[in-house]
Amino acid sequence: MSDLLERLRARGWRMTAQRRVVAEVLAGEHVHLAADEVLERASALLPEISRTTVYNTLGELVALGEVTEVSTIGRAKLYDPNAHRPHHHLVCTDCGTIRDVHPDGDLPAGLPESERFGFTVHAVEVTFRGRCADCRALSG
């Protein structure tokens, strides 16, 4: 993830301890953290970091395309640092657990002209909803 720090510096980011910590927290695969969880983990590394700074930094990372926001139903937004590898999401409708999935080549085709309503489409997002093994075991 230190290549991320390099890329950020190259884009003129002022490097601060807070931003470094937020980037550090978001390292890895299959990471999907709510802003609150990022704050919690960042606080463990840098106790004085403020919530506003975490939100600001996450927003900037999203604007730079380094991190993707994952929309959820009725929960806090999740931040997915795996933005450079296209993938879909598999979400448990009970507990909210998210897994990245990489279906082989069945990305939906672009929209036909007749269905675009004048939009310029620049991203497609596929979410599979279901129940994870744990939740099925708990409640049938």
Added chain:
Amino acid sequence: MSDLLERLRARGWRMTAQRRVVAEVLAGEHVHLAADEVLERASALLPEISRTTVYNTLGELVALGEVTEVSTIGRAKLYDPNAHRPHHHLVCTDCGTIRDVHPDGDLPAGLPESERFGFTVHAVEVTFRGRCADCRALSG
């Protein structure tokens, strides 16, 4: 939409003025309302209706499969009454406008076993993100 009222009554719903009004507000195609907007419009028809009742009724409609919740990024959940016709969504990343789209037959295939991680998948959701004509006209 009065067939909706029929279906609800058939399922043992106690029919009240409040529930009727909420169902009425959700009539039509290409309707995607936040709970707050439902409350606003319902209040116009029945001024004393309470927020809790609107939320309760929406939740019940979702549980019955008559209405679908649409996840958004950074906004309130939207309620989509068009639940009986499978469709995808085209979302403007600037203003949040949503259109229903019906791509011809390019639904993503189910997940291969190896990518299910023990989940039981029961729904696939496809969201196209882009910018609508209005927003492009405004800011290039």
Added chain:
DNA sequence: TCCTACGATGGACACAATCCAAGTCAATAC
């Protein structure tokens, strides 16, 4: 018409996210 269980009410509460004014500090210039 009366009963009663289900539904509605609204104020308090919880959580997510943003705003703001004031203080701090990374990067640049000297």
Added chain:
DNA sequence: GTATTGACTTGGATTGTGTCCATCGTAGGA
């Protein structure tokens, strides 16, 4: 190394969305 400055950070207040709960009202059956 020091001074400078504007971008960054802070934390408390605020907004927005949604839920909880005790109490009241009423739809629909007897």
